[in-house]
């Protein structure tokens with residue numbers, strides 16, 4: 001895979017950070033927080049992953065706000081999340097924002113993450129022990145798929161060819 005950047009916000013239990021670390025290890029990717037995006041040259045990266053835990057059915061605000069300010073025209077991106085229920089529909093808001101920023105969304109990953117918030121507190125929480133070793137293996141496997149997909153057929157040309165002088 002070409003150079004990969006993984007942007008992760010993991011504010012509650014470190015659940016999504018475990019997933020991001022597994023992905024970064026597989027892809028030899030650089031990891032960063034949403035607030036660092038402004039100071040990075042995104043041109044350098046062939047593929048960028050965006051992920052966080054889920055609060056109230058969507059990714060954390062810090063990540064959504066940062067993505068809303070980016071121009072990702074022509075960039076391959078993927079999304080990931082962890083949540084108490086592991087519902088992949090929670091990734092929809094972020095996917096919509098990325099598409100609006102001009103990106104091609106080439107991958108979508110989620111897994112469960114332990115959650116002791118709200119009504120689940122009295123039961124001692126849900127998804128205890130997640131992400132577990134199977135979840136992290138799935139995250140690594142997902143990155144291998146991303147690698148294969150972007151190597152076989154880049155969905156977006158790396159550089160647009162200028163064939164005529166610009167008038």
Ligand SMILES: Cc1cc2nc3c(=O)[nH]c(=O)nc-3n(C[C@H](O)[C@H](O)[C@H](O)COP(=O)(O)O)c2cc1C
Pocket residue numbers: 009010011012013014015016017052053054055056057058082083084085086087112113114115116117
């Ligand atoms: C304020 C709050 C809201 C949450 N909302 C949801 C939710 O809507 N659906 C869900 O399945 N899990 C929800 N969760 C659980 C988290 O998404 C889950 O614990 C996640 O793995 C935390 O990721 P992190 O440790 O990387 O921050 C919520 C947790 C908190 C603290």
